[in-house]
Amino acid sequence: xxxxxxxxxVQSVIVLIGVSILVFAIVHLVPGDPxxxxxxxxxxxxxxxxxxxRAGLDEPLVVQYFQWIGSALTGDLGVSFRTGQPVANMISxxxxxxxxxxxxxxxxxxxxxxxxxxxSALKPRSPVDWxxxxxxxxxxxxxxxxxxxxxxxxxxxxxxxLPSGGYVGFTEDPVQxxxxxxxxxxxxxxxxxSIMTRFVRSSVLEALGQDYVRTARAKGMxxxxxxxxxxxxxxxxxxxxxxxxxxxxxxxxxVIVEIVFAWPGLGQMALQAVEARDxxxxxxxxxxxxxxxxxxxxxxxxxxxxxxxxxxxxxxAAR
Amino acid sequence: MTSEGSERRxxxxxxxxxxxxxxxxxxxxxxxxxTSEGSIQTAGDTxxxxxxxxxxxxxxxxxxxxxxxxxxxxxxxxxxxLVLVIVGVFxxxxxxxxxxxxxxxxxxxxxxxxxxxGTDDFGRDVFSRVLLGAEVSxxxxxxxxxxxxxxxxxxGLLAGYYGRWIDDALxxxxxxxxxxxxxxxxxxxxAILGRGETNAMVAIGIVYTPIFARVTRASVLTVREEVxxxxxxxxxxxxxxxxxxxxLPNAAPPIIVQTTISLAFAILSEAALSFIxxxxxxxxxxxGRMLSEGRGFIEQAWWxxxxxxxxxxxxxxxxxxxxxxxxxxLDPRQRSALSGKGAAR
Numbered sequence: 051x052x053x054x055x056x057x058x059x060v061q062s063v064i065v066l067i068g069v070s071i072l073v074f075a076i077v078h079l080v081p082g083d084p085x086x087x088x089x090x091x092x093x094x095x096x097x098x099x100x101x102x103x104r105a106g107l108d109e110p111l112v113v114q115y116f117q118w119i120g121s122a123l124t125g126d127l128g129v130s131f132r133t134g135q136p137v138a139n140m141i142s143x144x145x146x147x148x149x150x151x152x153x154x155x156x157x158x159x160x161x162x163x164x165x166x167x168x169x170s171a172l173k174p175r176s177p178v179d180w181x182x183x184x185x186x187x188x189x190x191x192x193x194x195x196x197x198x199x200x201x202x203x204x205x206x207x208x209x210x211x212l213p214s215g216g217y218v219g220f221t222e223d224p225v226q227x228x229x230x231x232x233x234x235x236x237x238x239x240x241x242x243x244s245i246m247t248r249f250v251r252s253s254v255l256e257a258l259g260q261d262y263v264r265t266a267r268a269k270g271m272x273x274x275x276x277x278x279x280x281x282x283x284x285x286x287x288x289x290x291x292x293x294x295x296x297x298x299x300x301x302x303x304x305v306i307v308e309i310v311f312a313w314p315g316l317g318q319m320a321l322q323a324v325e326a327r328d329x330x331x332x333x334x335x336x337x338x339x340x341x342x343x344x345x346x347x348x349x350x351x352x353x354x355x356x357x358x359x360x361x362x363x364x365x366x367a368a369r
Numbered sequence: 370m371t372s373e374g375s376e377r378r379x380x381x382x383x384x385x386x387x388x389x390x391x392x393x394x395x396x397x398x399x400x401x402x403x404t405s406e407g408s409i410q411t412a413g414d415t416x417x418x419x420x421x422x423x424x425x426x427x428x429x430x431x432x433x434x435x436x437x438x439x440x441x442x443x444x445x446x447x448x449x450x451l452v453l454v455i456v457g458v459f460x461x462x463x464x465x466x467x468x469x470x471x472x473x474x475x476x477x478x479x480x481x482x483x484x485x486x487g488t489d490d491f492g493r494d495v496f497s498r499v500l501l502g503a504e505v506s507x508x509x510x511x512x513x514x515x516x517x518x519x520x521x522x523x524x525g526l527l528a529g530y531y532g533r534w535i536d537d538a539l540x541x542x543x544x545x546x547x548x549x550x551x552x553x554x555x556x557x558x559x560a561i562l563g564r565g566e567t568n569a570m571v572a573i574g575i576v577y578t579p580i581f582a583r584v585t586r587a588s589v590l591t592v593r594e595e596v597x598x599x600x601x602x603x604x605x606x607x608x609x610x611x612x613x614x615x616x617l618p619n620a621a622p623p624i625i626v627q628t629t630i631s632l633a634f635a636i637l638s639e640a641a642l643s644f645i646x647x648x649x650x651x652x653x654x655x656x657g658r659m660l661s662e663g664r665g666f667i668e669q670a671w672w673x674x675x676x677x678x679x680x681x682x683x684x685x686x687x688x689x690x691x692x693x694x695x696x697x698x699l700d701p702r703q704r705s706a707l708s709g710k711g712a713a714r
Binding site: 061064065068069072076079080187188190191192193195196199200202203207299301303305306309310317320321323324325327329332335336339340343344 | 561645664
C-alpha cells in the first residue's frame, strides 16, 4: 500500500510538471505577440510596454517558465493581458458558480443512477431494466447543449416555471439560487448519471450473486435488510470512487452548460478569454482545471486502494 | 462538455477496476484458442502455425459479423448510419434546396409542406441544411478520429510492445494530455491554431489520442507474451513485422470498439465547438452552428434548434449503440463488466 501511494504520488508530480509546461506553452505558441493581440487597437504604447514588462516576456523562455510556475505556486497567476487585473482574482470570483453547478450536477447524477441502477439490477431483463439501458444510452448520446436549449424552451418559455439563465448567489437569495440552478444541474448531470446507472447496475448485480448474500438470506434475514446491509453497502462503496472521477469530469462538462445558461462560471470565462485573445487568463483557467482533475484522480485512486470492498463488508457485517 | 467527456469517463471508470481483470479475462476467452495453438506450435513448424493463426483470424471476423447480424440493435444502428452516410454523400441531390438558398419573405416560417423543418431567420430551408450538415459532421468526425486512431495506436503499440522507459515516457505524456478536460483542451488548441473546421479536426484528434493509446497499450499487453508472438520472434521476424502482422491484428478488437464510440464523441465535440463558434464557420451548414443560431430565436422559431439537435442526437446514438453491440461481440471483458456477470473489479 505504501509503495503504491509513493509511486502514485511521484507519477502525479511528473504529470503535473508536464501539464504546467504545456499550459505555459499556450501563450508562446500563439502566432504573433500575445499582448498586442489582447490589447488590439485600444492600448497605448505605454500600456503595451508596461504589460510586456509585467508579463516578463522579454526574458529567456526557461527563466520565464520558472518565474511563472514559481508565482503560480504562491497563487499568483499573472495579470490578464486584456484588463490588467490579476488572473487569480478573476478566477476566484467565478469559482463559487462553477462549484455549485458541479456539485448540484453530481447530486442529480446520483439521484438518477442509484435508484435506476438498483431497480434494474433487482429485476434483470424486466421493463425497468430495459428502460434503464435505453435511457442511459440516450443520456450518453444527447448533446447537453441541445438538451439545455430544449429545457429553456419548455420550462422557461412555454411553461414559464424557471428562469432561462443567469446566476444568483446562495447568500443573496437561496430560493432564486435554487431556481436558477435546477436546469443547468440537470443538463450537466444527465450524462454522468447515465454512466453511473450502468455502474450501479453491474455493481449491485455482482453483490447479489455473492455468497454472503445467499448466507444472509439462508439465515432468514429479511429481504429489505439483506438489501440494505449486504447488497447496497457493498455495491455502493466503489461508487464513491466513480463519483469522484465523475466530479472531475463534470468540472469540464460544465463548460458548455455554463455557456448555454449564461452561468458566470469558469467555463464561460475560458471561452470569453479565447474570444478576447486574453491568453494569460486562458492559461490560468486551463491550469486550474488540469490541477483539479489530477488531484481528484489521485485522491480517488488512493481511496479506491483503501476502500477494499471486503474490508467494508466486514464493517457492515459487524453491525 | 459533459457527454464528450463521458467517454473518457467510462474509460477512466473501467481503468482502475479492469486493468487487472483485462489481463486475466483474456486467456479465458479468445486466449484459449491461442493456447491450444501454442501447443501445436511447439511440436510443429512455426511458420505453419502462424499461417493457421491467420486463418483462425479470418474466421473470427466472419463469426463476429454473424453475431452482429443477429443483434437487432446492431442492425438497426447500422441501418441508421448507412442512411446518414448516404445523406452525407448524396446530400446535394437529396436536399430540396441549397444550403444557402434564401427565400426572401419566408423567414422564420414554421414547418410546412414546402419547408418540412421550417425556415430560419435568413429564409433558408432548415430541412435542406440539416441534410447537408450530415456531410460536415461525418467528415469532421471521421478525420478527427482518424488522427487520434493513427497517433494513439502507434503510441500504444510502441509503449505496450517495448515497455520499460519507452512505455513510461509515452504514457506519462498521454496522462498529461488526459489531464485536460476534453472540451477545454480543444478550445485551448483552437485558441492557438485559430478557429475553423480543419483546426477543429486537429483539436478533436489531439483530444482523443490518449484514449486510443491507453486502449491499444492495454490490449497489446495482453497479447505481447502470447506463445505465437514469442515463436514469431524466435523464427527471426523483426519487430516491425511482429508488431504489424501479429500484435496489431490480435490487439485490434478493443481498438475497433473504441473507434466506433469515439466517432460518436467526435461528432458531439464538433457540434459543441461549432455551437460556441470555434468550429465550422458560416455559411457552412453545421448542426452545432445551426443550433447556436436557433438558440437566439428559441421563442419565435423552435424548429431552428429542435431539428439540428435531433440530427446530432440520432447520429451519436447510432454510433454509441453500434459501439456497444460491437463491444459485446469483440470485447467480452467489457461485456462482463457491464452486465455484472464477470465482476471486473
